[in-house]
């Protein structure tokens with residue numbers, strides 16, 4: 001059963017941009033979306049209709065597991081990012097991945113662009129349920145990967161208490177590293 005518990009489906013946050021709007025990377029050094037990670041996934045997300053966020057991820061030579069094929073762990077990473085950005089942008093609250101499950105249905109060759117459609121399935125207290133499917137090269141292409149996840153809402157303190165001090169200092173000195181997120185990080 002999914003979600004596995006009774007949930008509510010909140011309206012998307014009033015600050016969520018209009019459908020079709022491209023979303024900025026949430027952190028410049030994020031392996032999933034950051035511009036400053038040369039071999040990162042460089043996932044790009046945009047707001048969909050209702051409770052949906054669409055992301056795109058192009059598999060490069062740096063992402064291989066077998067010759068010419070994407071590594072499954074990196075595909076899971078792409079879904080972690082796509083699902084996390086769905087939670088973050090629709091609820092506008094910080095959350096971390098508690099559980100992530102993936103079904104790999106087809107191999108994903110280097111050069112493929114995975115079109116990942118993620119949706120918020122519901123919220124139960126601090127638990128947020130999301131799911132996604134990734135299609136090969138087009139929004140109606142064959143499904144290659146399905147994923148679903150539990151994210152847990154946390155306070156900003158989670159990142160301040162657990163993050164490495166030098167990285168937190170870098171963000172405090174240059175808040176633009178955090179995309180458009182208006183946070184005060186001054187431990």
Ligand SMILES: CCCCCCCC/C=C\CCCCCCCC(=O)SCCNC(=O)CCNC(=O)[C@H](O)C(C)(C)COP(=O)(O)OP(=O)(O)OC[C@H]1O[C@@H](n2cnc3c(N)ncnc32)[C@H](O)[C@@H]1OP(=O)(O)O
Nearest residue numbers: 026080081084085088089092093094096097098099152181
């Ligand atoms: C101002 C904000 C504006 C926002 C703007 C938006 C912009 C875009 C935003 C953002 C994009 C972000 C994209 C990021 C994508 C990548 C995300 C990652 O990769 S995150 C890194 C990997 N994950 C971790 O490092 C977590 C490590 N784990 C923990 O820190 C803790 O275990 C934590 C916080 C998950 C839970 O710990 P506890 O002590 O706070 O809470 P407890 O009570 O244990 O759990 C709460 C509930 O969740 C369930 N739960 C927790 N883990 C579970 C699991 N694995 N399976 C099932 N249930 C689980 C528990 O059973 C509990 O449920 P019951 O409330 O009692 O019903």
